[in-house]
Amino acid sequence: MPRSPGAAGARAWGADRLIGVDVARGLAVLGMFVVHVGVGWSLADGSNALYPVAAGRSAALFALLAGVSIALLSGGSRPRSGKEMGVALWRVVIRGLIMLPVGTALTMMGTPVSVILAYYAVFFVLAAPLLDERWKVVAGTAAVLGVAGPLASFYLRGLMVRGGPLEGPVQAVDSYDPFAVYAGDGVVNFLVTGSYPAITWMPFVLAGLAIGRLDLRSVRVRWALVGVGSGLAVLAYGTSWVALYVLGGAQRLAAATDRATGAPYGAEGVDAALYEGFGGAVPTSDWAWLLSAAPHSGTPLEVYGAGGVAIAVLGVCLLVSQYLRWVVYPLAAVGALALTTYVGHIxxxxxAEQGLLEGTPLVFVTDQLAYSVLVGSVLAATVWRLLVRRGPLEWPLHAVSMWAAKRIP
Structure with missing residues (x-):
């Protein structure tokens, strides 16, 4: 049997914790560091070599693992029942309600990061009703939403544009929504128009919930995740490439008009958009944008492509962590303290944006922000996990949600 990294490491995880899930979550957090602070290295053209790998996919993995965590919290492959399931359901909802103000506060700080935590709150609440459903039902729901959600988003957002029939109602909702007024991210954003809208991101969460109901300790299940995830990713990204560059989709988009400027996108504009990704959804100016699988495009092909990568990565992490627990320990520590690490890097x-360390001996921390975030997160999480166990934000989240859930009839 593979051993954990010493007695301290064993206590840190507990006998029943799936370290591979923490490793995958740690990778998701580091992927966000690539996008947010530029962790990686530069190529000859000045671009970050890791950006095409991490953009969009790290957030999708993060969302998928949210669903896995919800499933594990409620019993994993042996779902709880009765009062115990009720407690688990309320723990999920309460965790979401706690993360909503935390995420909103981070958004209000005005950093260039699209903060996911407030959206997480919505994901948790929407996933709760499916907590006691069979995994096949949840997986089927995720599969259907992976297509229906992006199509519905494209249609609805087309009605919300300037002069559209839903422009007025959306403005009215936003004007009374305190989250939209103070943070710029409100109910409409959480559900349809934001950076991580539930209408296109719930498939990731529900896929994770279904996966979390499987026996993740089974080697056969782990290899199945690798195979199924890889197949989905190849099929989705391959279909997008053929549609855009073989069947003329990119050429059509180059001639399409940008509603913001009134000018055609042009070939360079389309290529840049497909590389850099979008702010949560593709433009509604032409249906051909739905052929994209670019980061944060919110199309069916991106959902299936990024979702497939996330499933495969989880399978690989579960397989590798079984034999390399010492090696992956720091990465797993980051994953176990994902909330603390995420908030800390924001x-x-x-x-850094405020220049608060300028002129102090600690200015090197913000001058070398990418290294500070990466090295600081890994070292701090590893030491904390070995010595204390639950993170400084994970502990109150666990304690408060457990305490409150047990007192709800």
């Missing part, structure tokens, strides 16, 4: 970005 705060450090804010400190």
């Amino acid at each position: 705060l450090l970005i804010w400190v």
Whole structure:
């Protein structure tokens, strides 16, 4: 049997914790560091070599693992029942309600990061009703939403544009929505128009919920995740490439008109958009945008492509962590303290943006922000996990949600 990294490491995880899930979550967090602070290395053209790998996919993996965590919290492959399932359901909802103000506060800080935590709150609440459903039902729901959600988003957002029939109602909702007024991210954004809208991101969460109901300790299941995920990714990204560059989709988009400027996108504009990705959804100016699988495009092909990568990565992490627990320990520690690490790196970005360390001996921290975030997160998470166990934000989230859930009839 593979051993954990010493007695301290065993205590840190507990006998029943799936370290591979923490490793995958750690990879998702580091992927966000690539996008947010530029962790990686530069190519000859000045671009970050890791950006095409991490953009969009790290957030999708993060969302998928949210669903896995919800499933594990409620019993994993042996779902709880009765009062225990009720407690688990309320723990999920309460965790979401706690993360909503935390995420909103981070958004209000005005960093260039599209904060996912407030959206997480919505994901948790929407996933709760499916907590006691069979995994096949949840997986089927995720599969259907992976197509229906992006199509519905494209249609609805087309009605919300300037002069559209839903422009007025959306403005009215936003004007009374305190989250939209103070943070710029409100109910409409959470559901349809934001960076991580539920209408296109719930498939990731529900896929994770279904996966979390499987026996993730089974080697056969782990290899199945690798195979199924890889197949989905190849099929989705391959279909998008053929549609855009063989069947003329990219050429059609180059001639399409940008509603913001009134000018055609042009070939360079389309290529740049497909490389850099979008702010949560593709433009509604032409249906051919739905052929894209670019980061954060919110299309069916992106959902299936990024979702497939996330499933495969989870399978690989579960397989590798079984034999290399010492090696992956720091990465797993980051994943176990994902909330603390995520919030911490947003705060450090804010400190850098404000120039609060300028003229102090600690200015090197913000001058070398990418290294500070990466090295600081890995070292701090590893030491904390070995010595204390639950993170400084994970502990109150666990304690408060458990305490409150047990007192709800």
